Amino acid sequence: MKYFILFGPPGAGKGTQAAKMKEKYSLRHISTGDLLRKEIAEETELGKMAKSLTDNGNLVPDEIVIGMIRNVLDSDRTAKGFLLDGFPRTEAQAVALDRMLKERGSEVTSVLSLMIDDDEVVRRIKKRAEIENRADDADEATIRNRVRTYHEKTEPVINHYKSTGKYNEVNGTGSIEEVFGTLCGIIDRL
Ligand code: AMP
DSSP states (O other), X not given: OEEEEEEXXXXXXXXXXXXXXXXXXXXXXXXXXXXXXXXXXXXXXXXXXXXXXXXXXXXXOHHHHHHHHHHHHHHOSSOSEEEXXXXXXXXXXXXXXXXXXXXXTOOOOEEEEEEXXXXXXXXXXXXXXXHSOOGGGSOXXXXXXXXXXXXXXXXXXXXXXXXXXXXXXXXXXXXXXXXXXXXXXXHHHO
């Protein structure tokens, strides 16, 4: 069983690349952001709790997202592999993921990290706001808070994986096809 992590700041293109990778490699795509948006749309208890946090660009508590990931891993034992998008976002989530995979006799296969700078993040998310209708894409203060949260809480996760030799950085500023080509190159060499 293969477990890929698609890593990077908001707006780096994780969702776009995940859709292509899922197709090409028959992976089960798990986006914690998508799962949370579904809970919010369905107005579940979890969704009500998550709404104000996600709307303001803050992270949802670790236990919640870790539980969501555990549920998907448990519910799909037939997948060829999993593609985690937007998880782990904190050191605690990375540690929990290691533990969950170890329980399943497995480990993270590869971390694919899309790199773009902060100004490009803001530019891309503003563009996305014109197409999708995400509350957290709507104003610049929220976008800047997400960038800050990324640097403070999520970027340190890179160090968690760097020492494992499974961490790969990919320039995220090329065209969709260029970035996809680089990602495929890494996966195909595994
Ligand atoms: P995304 O679609 O990945 O940009 O996620 C949208 C929002 O959902 C984030 O800004 C967070 O508020 C929340 N979220 C998604 N994934 C996580 C996670 N792994 N840990 C905590 N919060 C998350």
